[in-house]
Amino acid sequence: MEVFIQQLINGITLGSIYGLIAIGYTMVFGIIGMVNFAHGDVFMVSAFVALIAFLFVTAWLGIASITVALLIVLIVAMLFTSLVNWVIERLAYRPLRGSFRLAPLISAIGMSIFLSNFVQVTQGPRNKAIPPIVRGEIILMDHNNYAVALSYKQLIIWGVTAVLLAAFWYLVAKTRLGRAQRACEQDQKMAALVGVNVDRTISMTFVIAAALAAVAGTMYLMYYGVVSFSDGFVPGVKAFTAAVLGGIGSLPGAVIGGLLIGLIETFWSAYFTIDYKDVAAFSVLAITLIFLPQGLFGRPDVEKV
Amino acid sequence: MARGDNLLKVEHLTMRFGGLVAVDNLSWQAREGDITALIGPNGAGKTTVFNCITGFYKPTEGRIALRHGDAAVWDELESLTERGKRHITTAGGSLFQLERMPDFLVTQQARVARTFQNIRLFAGMTLLENLLVAQHNSLMLASGYTLLGVLGFPSYRAAERAAVDVAREWLDRVGLLDRADDPAGDLPYGAQRRLEIARAMCTDPVLLCLDEPAAGLNPRESAELNELLLSIRDKYGLSILLIEHDMSVVMEISDHVIVLDYGVKISDGTPEEIRNDPKVIAAYLGVADEEVEKVEAEVGL
Amino acid sequence: MDKPASSTGVDFVHAAKEACVTAAITFAVLLPLIGFETVSNIDNKLVLHMRWGLLFSIVAIVGVGRLLMALVIAPWLAQRRMRPVAPATSSWLSAVGRWFGPFAVGFAIVYPILVLSTSGFSGALKWVDNFGIQILIYVMLGWGLNIVVGLAGLLDLGYVAFYAVGAYSYALLAKEFGFSFWILLPLAGILSSFWGILLGFPVLRLRGDYLAIVTLAFGEIIRLVLVNFVDLTNGYAGISSIPRPSFFGIPFNADDNGFAAVFGLPFTPVYRTIFLYYLILALCFLTAFVTVRLRRLPVGRAWEALREDEIACRSLGINTTNTKLTAFSIGAMFGGFAGSFFAARQGFISPESFTFLESATVLSIVVLGGMGSQIGVAVAAIFFIGGTEIMRDLDFLKQIFGSSFDPTQYRMLLFGFGMVIIMVFRPRGLVSTRSPSIFLKERKTISSDLVNEGHG
Incomplete structure (x- = not known):
C-alpha cells in the first residue's frame, strides 16, 4: 500500500511533465496535421536553456532566493524556447505547408537530429548535472519502515503544472487566439477567408507548444538535476504516446494521457522490471494506435468514400 | 439470363451514423438488364445506399442480395441468410449476401463495380x-x-x-x-x-453502380454518356445502377426509377410514373402535399 | 508609400532593416546555447563560460548573408526567372537520365579495380570498404524501403527492425549451428519477411502518420528487446566473432587452404573486402532486378494504385491488406538480406547499429532520392553516406579551425540540417517524375504534380 501511494505520487509527477510536452504534439497535430517530430528535442533544448539560465542566475547574478531564481529560470526558458520554436516553424515547416505530405515529417526528423547534435556540439556530449535546487519533503505516512514522501519539488511540479494548464486553458478556450486556432483546425482556407491570420495563428501554436515544453524542461531539470543532449527522443516519444492515448487533437486528452503514461511507467518499474519500462511505453503506443486509434477523448475518424 | 428477373434485392436496409438515420428501412429491387436510377434531393441517402451495396459501409440492419445465373437461385436466399454465409452456389447460379462481404470481395466475387461521386x-x-x-x-x-x-x-x-x-x-x-x-x-x-x-x-462486372456519372458534364458530353450507358446495357446485357441529379439523363435512359427522401423510399416505378408522382415533385420542390398542384401549375407540369 | 517594382532599384534601407532584424533574432536564438558554454570546473561543478566571439561572428555572418541575399541574390534570381528557359537543357538532361543508369552500373563493377590500380592494396581497403560497401548497403536498404514507402506509399519509420532481424538471425544461427553464409542469407531474408508480416498485420489498416508512429514503436521495441534480452543477444555488449563468409567454401585467411594460397596470391585482407564488395553489389542488383520486375507485375501496379487511392483499389476488387502485406514483407526481406550481409561483413553487431537514426537515414535516402525512383535513391545514398563518410576524413580542417576541432562531430549536425534544407527546396526529391510500367505507343514520364504520395 505504501509503495503504491509512493508510486502514485511519482507517477503523477512524471505524468505532469509528459502531459505538458504532449499538449505541444496534440496542438500542432490538430492545427496542421503534422507529427512534430522535433518537439521532444525542443523540450531537451528548453532543459538546456533552463540549465544555463539557472547557472547564470545563481552564479553570475548571485540571486540566493530559490523561488525568485526558479521563477526567472522558468520565464527565461519559456521565452527562449518559444523563440527557437518560432524560428524552426518559420524555416523548416512553413515553406512546406501545402506541399507533399511526407515533407514536413522528414523535415521535422531532420530538425530533431539537428537539434540534438547542435546541443551536443555546442555544449558537449556529457551529462550536465547540477546540485539539487529544492530539498526537503513531507512525510505523508510511515509504516513498516517505509516512508511515503512527497518532496517539495514534486509539489512545485504539481503546482506549476496546474497553474499553467489553467492559464493555457483560458488562452485556448476564451481568447481570440484560441478561437482562431479552432477555426484553423476545422478549415484553414475558410478561416483565412473570414479574416483569421492563419500563418500567425500557426506560429502562435508553435510558440505556445514550446512554452509548455519549456515548463516541462525546467521541471525536468529541477526534478532530476541532470540533462544530456540525447534526452529529447525518449521523453518525446512517450509524450507523443500520451497525446495518442488521450486522443490526438484533444487537449484534456493530452494531459490525461500524460498522467496515464507517467503512472504506467512508474508502476511498471516498481512492480515488474525496470529494464523493459520503455518497451512498456512503446507497447502502449502500438496497442492504442491499433485498437483505439482515436484515443480516449478523440473524435473517431470516419472514412469518407 | 432472362431480362426482367430480379438481380438485386435490398430489404429493410437501415444505416445509422451515431444518432443520424441516413437510410431507414428501405426496400427495393433492381431487375436484370435494367438501368435502375436512384434519385432524390441532396442528403436523401443515395450514396449511403451505394456504399452499403458495394461493401464500403456495413449496414446497421437489413439484407442486400445479388444473384448470378438462374433466377431460380432466389429460392435459396432464406437458407443462405440462416446459415450465416456470404454466398451460396447451386447448379443454376450463385447468390451473394453483399452486406456480409468486405468491399473488395463485393467486386472480386459478386462482381459489382462502382464509380465515385468525386472521381x-x-x-x-x-x-x-x-x-x-x-x-x-x-x-x-x-x-x-x-x-x-x-x-x-x-x-x-x-x-x-x-x-x-x-x-x-x-x-x-x-x-x-x-x-x-x-x-x-x-x-x-x-x-x-x-x-x-x-x-x-x-x-x-454483372452490376455497374455509377454515382452521379453526369455531374459536371456539358450537354453534349451528357448525351454521349447516355449513349455509352445504353450501349453497355444492350451490348453486354449489363445491369446498371445509377445515382443522378441530371433529370435529362435519368428520364431518357432509365428503365426503373426509385426516389428517396430523408432515407425513405417515396416512389418507385417507370420514369413516366415518377414524373407524375406528386410526392416526388413535393420532395424536389420542397412544398407541402396540398400545395403540390398549385406549384405544378406554376411550373407548367 | 508605394514602391515601384522596377528591377533596377534595390531598396537598400529595407534590405538593411531586414538584415538587422534577422541578425537580432539569430542573436537571441543562439545566445543561450552558443553564447554560454557549460563546463565542469576542477570541483566537477558546472560553470558558465562565455563565447562572445563565436556568437558575434555567427550573428555577423547571418546578418551579412541576409543583406547579400536581399541586395544581390534575390534580384539576380528574379531576373533569371524572367528569362525564358532554354529548351536545350531538357534534352541534355534526358540524355543524362538515359545513360546514367548503365554508366553507374559499369562504374560500380569496375570500381574496386579502379581503386586498386590508383591507390594500391593498403589504400584500397579504405575506399572499397568505407565508401563502396558502406554506400551499397544503404543503396540496398534504400531500394528495399523504396518498395514500402516509394511504391506502396506506406510510411515505415521502423525499417531498421528488419535489418536487425536479418543481422541477428545470421549472427546467432551462424554461431550456434555453424550454418554457412549461403544458407543463412536466404533464411535471414525469410525470417525478416516473416517478421514483416507479423508486425504488418495489425498495423496496416492504420493510415498516414499513425502507421509511421506504430512502425517506429515496433522498431524501438525490437531494439529494446535486443538490448534487454541479454541471454540471447548479449545486450549492449553485442555479438562478436561472427563467422565471415567464405569464397564458396574457401575461407579468406592466411592459411594454406585460404583464398590467397589456393589462387597462388600473396595474402592481403583486400581480397575479402573486394569479395564482400561484389557480394553486396550482387545483392543490390538482385534487389533492383526484382523491384523492376515487380513494378510490371499486377502486384507492383496494385502497390502504386494503393499509393494513389486506396478506396479506388478496394472498389476494383483488390485485397488491400494482402497487397500492403506483400509490400511490407518483400521490403522487409531485402532489409533482412542487407542485415545478414552487414553482420557477416562486420563480424560484430550490437543494438547500437540499429537505432532509430538508421531508419531515419534510410527513409531520408528514399525521400531525397525521389520516392519510387531507383536511380534517385542510389544517388541519394551516395550523397548522404558518401558525404558523411568524407566528413570523417577532413582532418585538414583542423589546420583551419585549430586542433580541438573535430569534423566528425559535425557529421550528424550537417546530416540533419541537410534533411531540412533538401525538404524545403526539393520536397519531391531528386528524381520526382514517374515512369509508367507499361505503354501502348510511347513511354511518357509523369510529372510529380500528379503522382500521389500515399496516405498510409
Missing part, C-alpha cells in the same frame, strides 16, 4: 495502367501470385497481352485510345468520368 482515378498512372489495375485479380492468377511473374514465365506475358487488349477495347469505346499513355490526372473532367466507367467495366 477516384489513379491520377499519377497512365490510362492504360488504370485499366490494368482494374484487371488485377485475373492477372494476379496468371502471374502465379507474383511468383511465376518474377521468374518471367511466358503464361503471364500472354495474360498481360490479353489484358492490354481488353483495356485497348475500352479505351476505344470511351474515345480515349490516343491518350492511353497519358497520366489520368491530365484528362479533362468529362474524360475522367468516362475513364472511370471504363475502368469499372474492366473488372468484368
Whole structure:
C-alpha cells in the first residue's frame, strides 16, 4: 500500500511533465496535421536553456532566493524556447505547408537530429548535472519502515503544472487566439477567408507548444538535476504516446494521457522490471494506435468514400 | 439470363451514423438488364445506399442480395441468410449476401463495380495502367501470385497481352485510345468520368453502380454518356445502377426509377410514373402535399 | 508609400532593416546555447563560460548573408526567372537520365579495380570498404524501403527492425549451428519477411502518420528487446566473432587452404573486402532486378494504385491488406538480406547499429532520392553516406579551425540540417517524375504534380 501511494505520487509527477510536452504534439497535430517530430528535442533544448539560465542566475547574478531564481529560470526558458520554436516553424515547416505530405515529417526528423547534435556540439556530449535546487519533503505516512514522501519539488511540479494548464486553458478556450486556432483546425482556407491570420495563428501554436515544453524542461531539470543532449527522443516519444492515448487533437486528452503514461511507467518499474519500462511505453503506443486509434477523448475518424 | 428477373434485392436496409438515420428501412429491387436510377434531393441517402451495396459501409440492419445465373437461385436466399454465409452456389447460379462481404470481395466475387461521386482515378498512372489495375485479380492468377511473374514465365506475358487488349477495347469505346499513355490526372473532367466507367467495366462486372456519372458534364458530353450507358446495357446485357441529379439523363435512359427522401423510399416505378408522382415533385420542390398542384401549375407540369 | 517594382532599384534601407532584424533574432536564438558554454570546473561543478566571439561572428555572418541575399541574390534570381528557359537543357538532361543508369552500373563493377590500380592494396581497403560497401548497403536498404514507402506509399519509420532481424538471425544461427553464409542469407531474408508480416498485420489498416508512429514503436521495441534480452543477444555488449563468409567454401585467411594460397596470391585482407564488395553489389542488383520486375507485375501496379487511392483499389476488387502485406514483407526481406550481409561483413553487431537514426537515414535516402525512383535513391545514398563518410576524413580542417576541432562531430549536425534544407527546396526529391510500367505507343514520364504520395 505504501509503495503504491509512493508510486502514485511519482507517477503523477512524471505524468505532469509528459502531459505538458504532449499538449505541444496534440496542438500542432490538430492545427496542421503534422507529427512534430522535433518537439521532444525542443523540450531537451528548453532543459538546456533552463540549465544555463539557472547557472547564470545563481552564479553570475548571485540571486540566493530559490523561488525568485526558479521563477526567472522558468520565464527565461519559456521565452527562449518559444523563440527557437518560432524560428524552426518559420524555416523548416512553413515553406512546406501545402506541399507533399511526407515533407514536413522528414523535415521535422531532420530538425530533431539537428537539434540534438547542435546541443551536443555546442555544449558537449556529457551529462550536465547540477546540485539539487529544492530539498526537503513531507512525510505523508510511515509504516513498516517505509516512508511515503512527497518532496517539495514534486509539489512545485504539481503546482506549476496546474497553474499553467489553467492559464493555457483560458488562452485556448476564451481568447481570440484560441478561437482562431479552432477555426484553423476545422478549415484553414475558410478561416483565412473570414479574416483569421492563419500563418500567425500557426506560429502562435508553435510558440505556445514550446512554452509548455519549456515548463516541462525546467521541471525536468529541477526534478532530476541532470540533462544530456540525447534526452529529447525518449521523453518525446512517450509524450507523443500520451497525446495518442488521450486522443490526438484533444487537449484534456493530452494531459490525461500524460498522467496515464507517467503512472504506467512508474508502476511498471516498481512492480515488474525496470529494464523493459520503455518497451512498456512503446507497447502502449502500438496497442492504442491499433485498437483505439482515436484515443480516449478523440473524435473517431470516419472514412469518407 | 432472362431480362426482367430480379438481380438485386435490398430489404429493410437501415444505416445509422451515431444518432443520424441516413437510410431507414428501405426496400427495393433492381431487375436484370435494367438501368435502375436512384434519385432524390441532396442528403436523401443515395450514396449511403451505394456504399452499403458495394461493401464500403456495413449496414446497421437489413439484407442486400445479388444473384448470378438462374433466377431460380432466389429460392435459396432464406437458407443462405440462416446459415450465416456470404454466398451460396447451386447448379443454376450463385447468390451473394453483399452486406456480409468486405468491399473488395463485393467486386472480386459478386462482381459489382462502382464509380465515385468525386472521381477516384489513379491520377499519377497512365490510362492504360488504370485499366490494368482494374484487371488485377485475373492477372494476379496468371502471374502465379507474383511468383511465376518474377521468374518471367511466358503464361503471364500472354495474360498481360490479353489484358492490354481488353483495356485497348475500352479505351476505344470511351474515345480515349490516343491518350492511353497519358497520366489520368491530365484528362479533362468529362474524360475522367468516362475513364472511370471504363475502368469499372474492366473488372468484368454483372452490376455497374455509377454515382452521379453526369455531374459536371456539358450537354453534349451528357448525351454521349447516355449513349455509352445504353450501349453497355444492350451490348453486354449489363445491369446498371445509377445515382443522378441530371433529370435529362435519368428520364431518357432509365428503365426503373426509385426516389428517396430523408432515407425513405417515396416512389418507385417507370420514369413516366415518377414524373407524375406528386410526392416526388413535393420532395424536389420542397412544398407541402396540398400545395403540390398549385406549384405544378406554376411550373407548367 | 508605394514602391515601384522596377528591377533596377534595390531598396537598400529595407534590405538593411531586414538584415538587422534577422541578425537580432539569430542573436537571441543562439545566445543561450552558443553564447554560454557549460563546463565542469576542477570541483566537477558546472560553470558558465562565455563565447562572445563565436556568437558575434555567427550573428555577423547571418546578418551579412541576409543583406547579400536581399541586395544581390534575390534580384539576380528574379531576373533569371524572367528569362525564358532554354529548351536545350531538357534534352541534355534526358540524355543524362538515359545513360546514367548503365554508366553507374559499369562504374560500380569496375570500381574496386579502379581503386586498386590508383591507390594500391593498403589504400584500397579504405575506399572499397568505407565508401563502396558502406554506400551499397544503404543503396540496398534504400531500394528495399523504396518498395514500402516509394511504391506502396506506406510510411515505415521502423525499417531498421528488419535489418536487425536479418543481422541477428545470421549472427546467432551462424554461431550456434555453424550454418554457412549461403544458407543463412536466404533464411535471414525469410525470417525478416516473416517478421514483416507479423508486425504488418495489425498495423496496416492504420493510415498516414499513425502507421509511421506504430512502425517506429515496433522498431524501438525490437531494439529494446535486443538490448534487454541479454541471454540471447548479449545486450549492449553485442555479438562478436561472427563467422565471415567464405569464397564458396574457401575461407579468406592466411592459411594454406585460404583464398590467397589456393589462387597462388600473396595474402592481403583486400581480397575479402573486394569479395564482400561484389557480394553486396550482387545483392543490390538482385534487389533492383526484382523491384523492376515487380513494378510490371499486377502486384507492383496494385502497390502504386494503393499509393494513389486506396478506396479506388478496394472498389476494383483488390485485397488491400494482402497487397500492403506483400509490400511490407518483400521490403522487409531485402532489409533482412542487407542485415545478414552487414553482420557477416562486420563480424560484430550490437543494438547500437540499429537505432532509430538508421531508419531515419534510410527513409531520408528514399525521400531525397525521389520516392519510387531507383536511380534517385542510389544517388541519394551516395550523397548522404558518401558525404558523411568524407566528413570523417577532413582532418585538414583542423589546420583551419585549430586542433580541438573535430569534423566528425559535425557529421550528424550537417546530416540533419541537410534533411531540412533538401525538404524545403526539393520536397519531391531528386528524381520526382514517374515512369509508367507499361505503354501502348510511347513511354511518357509523369510529372510529380500528379503522382500521389500515399496516405498510409
